[in-house]
Amino acid sequence: MNQSPTQNPAQGIKLLTITDPASGQVVGDRIRHCTTGRDRRVGLLKDTALEAGTGILLEPCEGVHTFGMKFPIDIVFLNRKRKIVALHRSVPARRLRLSLRAHATLELPAGSIDRLGLQAEQPLKITPA
16 A cells, blocks of 8 residues: 555654755654644654654644653744744753744754744744655
């Protein structure tokens, strides 16, 4: 059976590419799109690290925790128009981050926000990988 190139065969999770539409810079080209309650609850808890270009987009999601996480992450909250509403850098284990203005949460490898120069109010473009 053929798997769609935008699907993770193990879980059926779609893969996304996220870019800055102004510069064309790629934020991530292997971002897992978690839209079910189960996938959002598991998130990155089973992962041991994130490589550059990877991450997850939890949608809908106004808040995340890092209890049980094995590594720090950068957290980017997005509104419905895909604009960044809040940024949290290198969030370690056993923390909680919320944004009541958010519709989705993008979790990236620690250091990604600074490396990519992400800023509040910056729009992001989300497309299938």
